[in-house]
Structure formats: C-alpha cells, structure tokens
Amino acid sequence: MAESICRVLRDGALEGExxxxxxxxxxxxxxxxxxxxxxxxxxxxxxxxAGKSQSRGLVIVxxxxxxxxxxxxxxxxxxxVVSSDKRIQxxxxxxxxxxxxxxxxxxGSFTALSHESSVSSTAIxxxxxxxxxxxxNSIIELGRGLVGGGKNRFSVAIDSVDEMLRHASMSSVASLxxxxxxxxxxxxxxxxxxxxxxxxxxxxxxxYLSSMVASLEPLHEPANGQRGDLEKxxxxxxxxxxxxxxxxFKRRNGRVRLMSEEVRIEQSGINLTSLSSEGAVNQGxxxxxxxxxxxxxxxxxxxxxxxxPFEHQGNGKPIQIYDGRRSLVDSKQERPVAVTEKVQTNEDxxxxxxxxxxxxxxxxxxxxxxxxxxxxI
Amino acid sequence: xxxxxxxxLDEALGLDQTIEPWPLRGRIVAIEDQVETSGSFVLxxxxxxxxxPNSSNVSIFIAFSQPFSHYDRVLRKLGCNLVTQRxxxxxxxxxxxxxxxxxxxxxxxxEGGLIALYGKIHETISVLPEISRKNVTIIIDDLSLMEVAAxxxxxxxxxxxxxxxxxxxxxxxxxVTLNHxxxxxxxxxxxxxxxxxxxxxxxxxxxxxATGLATDVHGQLTVMNKGINYGQDSxxxxxxxxxxxxxxxxxxxFYPGSRG
Numbered sequence: 001m002a003e004s005i006c007r008v009l010r011d012g013a014l015e016g017e018x019x020x021x022x023x024x025x026x027x028x029x030x031x032x033x034x035x036x037x038x039x040x041x042x043x044x045x046x047x048x049x050a051g052k053s054q055s056r057g058l059v060i061v062x063x064x065x066x067x068x069x070x071x072x073x074x075x076x077x078x079x080x081v082v083s084s085d086k087r088i089q090x091x092x093x094x095x096x097x098x099x100x101x102x103x104x105x106x107x108g109s110f111t112a113l114s115h116e117s118s119v120s121s122t123a124i125x126x127x128x129x130x131x132x133x134x135x136x137n138s139i140i141e142l143g144r145g146l147v148g149g150g151k152n153r154f155s156v157a158i159d160s161v162d163e164m165l166r167h168a169s170m171s172s173v174a175s176l177x178x179x180x181x182x183x184x185x186x187x188x189x190x191x192x193x194x195x196x197x198x199x200x201x202x203x204x205x206x207x208y209l210s211s212m213v214a215s216l217e218p219l220h221e222p223a224n225g226q227r228g229d230l231e232k233x234x235x236x237x238x239x240x241x242x243x244x245x246x247x248x249f250k251r252r253n254g255r256v257r258l259m260s261e262e263v264r265i266e267q268s269g270i271n272l273t274s275l276s277s278e279g280a281v282n283q284g285x286x287x288x289x290x291x292x293x294x295x296x297x298x299x300x301x302x303x304x305x306x307x308x309p310f311e312h313q314g315n316g317k318p319i320q321i322y323d324g325r326r327s328l329v330d331s332k333q334e335r336p337v338a339v340t341e342k343v344q345t346n347e348d349x350x351x352x353x354x355x356x357x358x359x360x361x362x363x364x365x366x367x368x369x370x371x372x373x374x375x376x377i
Numbered sequence: 378x379x380x381x382x383x384x385x386l387d388e389a390l391g392l393d394q395t396i397e398p399w400p401l402r403g404r405i406v407a408i409e410d411q412v413e414t415s416g417s418f419v420l421x422x423x424x425x426x427x428x429x430p431n432s433s434n435v436s437i438f439i440a441f442s443q444p445f446s447h448y449d450r451v452l453r454k455l456g457c458n459l460v461t462q463r464x465x466x467x468x469x470x471x472x473x474x475x476x477x478x479x480x481x482x483x484x485x486x487x488e489g490g491l492i493a494l495y496g497k498i499h500e501t502i503s504v505l506p507e508i509s510r511k512n513v514t515i516i517i518d519d520l521s522l523m524e525v526a527a528x529x530x531x532x533x534x535x536x537x538x539x540x541x542x543x544x545x546x547x548x549x550x551x552x553v554t555l556n557h558x559x560x561x562x563x564x565x566x567x568x569x570x571x572x573x574x575x576x577x578x579x580x581x582x583x584x585x586x587a588t589g590l591a592t593d594v595h596g597q598l599t600v601m602n603k604g605i606n607y608g609q610d611s612x613x614x615x616x617x618x619x620x621x622x623x624x625x626x627x628x629x630x631f632y633p634g635s636r637g
Binding site: 066094098194196197 | 492496500618
C-alpha cells in the first residue's frame with residue numbers, strides 16, 4: 001500500500017493538473033510519521049536515480065534533521081548523493097532557521113566552526129523560515145537549478161510542516177503548499193505533520209490540500225480512564241513498535257479509496273503487513289485470571305433460550321405481563337410470599353425461565369392507571 | 378553498593394556497560410515529572426554519571442531552578458564534588474536565576490536573552506580541547522522555568538531548544554531537559570510538552586503509582602528509549618518500567634513487587 005503511494009508520487013503530475021500531494025500525519029501515541037517520510041523519500045529517490053520517475057530532481061526542505069542525516073539515510077539505501085550528477089538538493093532550514101548565528105557573529109560573540117563543508121554543495125542554508133514567500137522562492141530556485149527550465153519537473157519533500165506552522169500563519173503555509181502544487185515544474189510534493197500539535201482545522205486544511213493522506217494510529221487505543229499501571233505499560237509497549245497505517249487516495253473523478261495496513265518499525269525501516277483480525281488483538285488484552293470468563297457451548301444455548309418476561313416472543317400469543325402473583329401456567333396456585341426476589345434459570349425444562357417472587361401479595365399489580373385515581377378530592 | 382540499586386536506570390539508558398565514549402552522545406533525553414514524583418533525581422543521577430572519573434565528559438548545567446549551592450549539596454551526598462569539577466573545567470554552571478527578560482523595553486528581550494545563552498553555550502563548547510568537545514552533556518533545569526524567564530513565550534524556548542539540538546548534531550553533545558507534566562496537563566492541547574516528547578530520543582516519565590501513595594515506593598519510572606538512528610544497534614529501542622524510592626544518598630530502583 002505504501003508502494004501505491006510512492007508510485008503515485010513517482011508518476012507525478014498530468015499536463016494541466018495539480019501535482020499529487022501527500023500528507024503523512026501521526027500523533028504522539030504512534031509517532032512513526034518520520035519513519036514513513038523517510039521510507040517514501042528513499043523510494044522516490046531510488047526511482048529518481050533509476051530514471052523511472054517523472055521528476056528529474058528532488059528538493060528536500062529539512063527542518064527537523066540535519067542535511068548530513070539525509071545524506072547518510074540515502075547512502076544506507078545505496079544512493080550516493082555527493083557526486084557530479086546532482087539530482088538532490090537540500091534546503092537546510094535546520095542549521096540556522098532564524099539567523100541566530102549571524103546575529104551572534106555581528107555581536108562578536110560567536111566563532112563559527114564549519115563542520116558541514118562536505119555537504120555544502122548539496123545543502124543550502126536557509127535563515128528566514130518566518131517568511132513563507134522567501135522559502136517558496138528558494139525552493140523553486142533550487143529546483144530549477146537542478147532540472148533547468150522548460151518542461152522539466154522536480155519533486156519537493158518537506159520533512160516537517162509543524163515547524164513552518166510554528167513560524168508562520170496557517171494561511172501563508174497553505175498558500176505555499178498550494179503554490180507548489182500548482183507550479184508547472186513541480187512533479188509531486190509530500191510533507192509530514194504531527195496532528196496533535198495543531199488545531200483540527202489546521203490538519204483539515206492540509207488534508208484538503210493533499211491528494212493522498214497517510215495517517216498513523218496506535219494499534220490499541222489508549223483509553224482515558226482508571227487503568228492499572230501494568231495495563232498502561234503493556235499498552236505503551238504494544239504501541240511502541242507497531243501501529244495502524246491508513247491511506248486515503250482522492251481520485252480525480254472524486255472517488256476516495258481507503259486502505260489500511262499494520263506497520264511495524266524495524267531497524268532497516270518500516271514493514272507493512274495486512275491488519276490482523278480485531279478479535280485476536282482484543283483477546284490478547286483480556287486479563288488473565290483464574291476463573292473462566294468465557295461461556296461454554298451449552299451455556300450459550302441456554303442463554304439464548306431464556307424467555308425474557310416482557311419480550312414479544314413472536315408466536316402470536318398476547319403479551320401477559322407477569323406480576324408475580326400467579327404463575328403463567330397455573331393460575332390457581334397461591335404463591336408463598338418471599339422476602340427477597342429470586343432469579344434463576346431452570347435447566348431441567350430444557351429452556352430458560354425467570355422466576356420472580358413479588359415482595360407482597362397485597363400490592364396491586366402495576367398498571368397504567370393513575371395511582372391518584374382513588375383520591376376523593 | 379550504589380551500582381546495584383541504580384542499575385535498572387543505567388540499564389534502561391545504556392549506561393550500565395561502558396561510559397566512555399558517552400553512550401548518550403548526540404541524543405536528547407527528556408524527563409517529565411509531576412508534583413507528587415519529582416524527577417530531579419534522574420537529572421542528578423545523569424550528572425553524576427557524566428562527571429564520573431571514568432569518563433571525559435564535560436557538563437554544561439543551565440539552572441533556572443536552584444542555585445549552585447543546592448546542586449553542590451545534593452551531588453556531594455551522591456559522592457561527586459561539583460566545586461572540584463568546576464575548577465577542573467569539567468563542569469560549567471550557568472546561573473539563570475538572575476536572568477530577567479523585561480520584554481523589550483530597551484533591556485534584554487526574551488529572544489535576545491535566549492540567543493545570548495545559545496551563543497554562550499556554543500562558545501563554551503568551541504573553546505574546549507578537541508577530545509572533550511565531542512563529549513558534552515547540556516542539562517537544563519527546568520523548561521517550565523525557562524518559559525517563565527522568557528515571559529511565557531514557549532515559541533522562543535522551542536527555538537532555543539532547536540538550536541541546542543543543532544549542537545547535538547554539530548558537536549555530538551547530549552541534551553537533558555526536565556519539564557513538569559502536570560503544569561501543561563490542563564491545557565486542551567499540551568503543545569509545549571508534546572513538542573519535547575517528539576523531539577526526545579529518550580523519554581523518562583516519573584509518575585505516581587496508580588494505586589496512590591505508599592511508604593516503600595515513591596513512584597514509578599518509565600523509560601522509553603527510541604533509537605531512531607539508522608544503522609545503529611537495535612538494542613536501543615526498548616521500554617522499561619520500574620519503581621523507585623528516593624533516599625538520602627541514593628535512589629533505589631526495583632521491579633514492581635520485588636520489595637516486601
């Protein structure tokens with residue numbers, strides 16, 4: 001299923017259409033958004049270097065990781081970026097996003113030690129993350145620098161829209177993303193976001209802007225309530241390496257396709273398998289106690305056979321509300337007064353029965369009559 | 378003797394084997410505590426391990442909460458002399474209690490104050506000898522007070538934390554922060570707390586027991602060690618949960634039920 005997403009991004013935009021856009025969203029209960037982002041990035045890069053994608057270049061806008069992290073990541077997938085055949089450029093919004101280092105250098109209290117010289121050819125440092133228009137221009141400029149002009153296209157990957165939303169207004173971020181999608185040289189765009197850091201409407205806006213939404217949820221929902229420590233811990237453990245991966249595709253004709261899988265986080269990346277059945281999942285969480293919580297076959301049948309006192313049995317007989325004064329079958333026999341009510345199932349007759357003793361024979365049976373009728377006012 | 382008790386915490390953090398090179402290099406540790414269960418002891422423990430004679434680690438301590446004398450007293454009971462370490466240039470104490478950010482009336486603005494702090498930290502690390510430069514631990518006590526010092530602006534604090542994070546990738550330092558969960562729990566969306574949880578490679582939560590107060594157990598620690606680095610050893614990705622009891626000179630950590 002993740003492969004379908006990558007294929008859509010690989011195939012890119014049709015003439016006259018907006019570029020496909022993917023939102024990857026997660027929450028703290030299942031924080032695997034970045035793993036998925038890395039997976040999609042690696043896949044798209046492989047397609048790019050194999051010449052199989054529509055885009056000829058990829059611009060990575062990195063807010064949450066250093067450029068060298070991405071170079072290492074791609075290297076571990078067999079993609080060597082630092083070479084003469086440049087197809088990937090990184091817009092580095094990580095190292096100095098607000099220009100603090102420049103301000104300190106001006107104040108004379110900073111010795112810049114450049115360790116990043118090896119990546120300077122692949123990464124351009126961007127110091128104005130509060131200005132979405134400047135960011136947009138830099139992305140386009142970098143992309144054009146990679147693929148040239150004309151009809152050549154490039155893809156854009158933004159590792160964290162959260163940082164953008166922290167520095168700029170939602171409308172300016174939305175407008176940047178929308179402009180990217182509609183630029184005629186952009187082949188595809190994808191970004192990741194943490195849904196619990198923003199209001200719902202912000203997440204909704206970004207979802208509306210995307211043609212695909214990949215969301216991550218915990219396998220077992222952590223319910224808010226009184227839970228024992230062990231139970232809470234066991235839930236955390238379960239949700240730490242696994243989760244549910246939902247993908248929503250919006251087709252051009254308006255149809256929406258939904259797919260779900262189970263995602264497992266492994267050393268080499270993510271592993272997607274089909275969802276295990278809900279029953280198996282839930283049974284694993286039932287507390288293990290020394291008495292039997294399940295019903296046997298016979299018990300299930302007997303329970304199904306119990307005649308509920310006020311229920312329409314569907315056999316044409318009129319409903320007689322049993323008031324405890326006389327039995328349904330034998331109306332002559334006087335019932336002894338019982339102090340307490342008893343409910344028992346009669347297993348000898350082969351069907352269940354509920355026997356109800358009223359507290360007192362003197363009581364009038366319940367009826368629809370107004371209890372104040374006998375007052376003489 | 379101490380090793381036996383703190384072993385569970387060290388084990389969960391990967392500090393039980395060797396501490397040279399510092400196992401927490403390049404990683405961010407976020408400690409969250411509550412009023413009933415203070416997490417300061419984790420901070421003190423990490424500081425003590427970092428300043429161990431077997432390690433060449435240098436610690437930069439940014440204190441918003443207590444003066445130097447307090448930490449000196451606490452660490453002395455744990456068997457570590459902060460004054461000596463400070464003189465040996467292994468321990469740098471930034472006293473932020475006097476930091477006031479009146480909010481842009483010609484004095485230091487909150488942003489300006491934090492920029493200056495970042496500059497000071499960067500400078501301190503840059504002038505260290507090469508061997509020590511790779512082995513620095515930055516400790517912040519605590520984030521909620523930093524937010525207060527920044528006039529309530531969590532945005533500037535998050536910016537500052539981001540720049541500290543660039544230090545972890547630039548120099549390989551480790552960053553340890555302490556924050557109070559219950560301060561933000563009443564908010565609709567505890568964004569500041571969540572941001573830190575997302576940022577952290579290792580999240581340590583000190584919480585009371587679900588069953589309430591007890592004399593033998595002060596609380597429980599949950600250590601979530603994420604280990605997202607590609608190509609590193611997989612033993613990092615694990616979760617531990619155990620109980621603790623804070624005593625005068627030591628903190629005892631033990632599995633639930635193993636105490637009479």
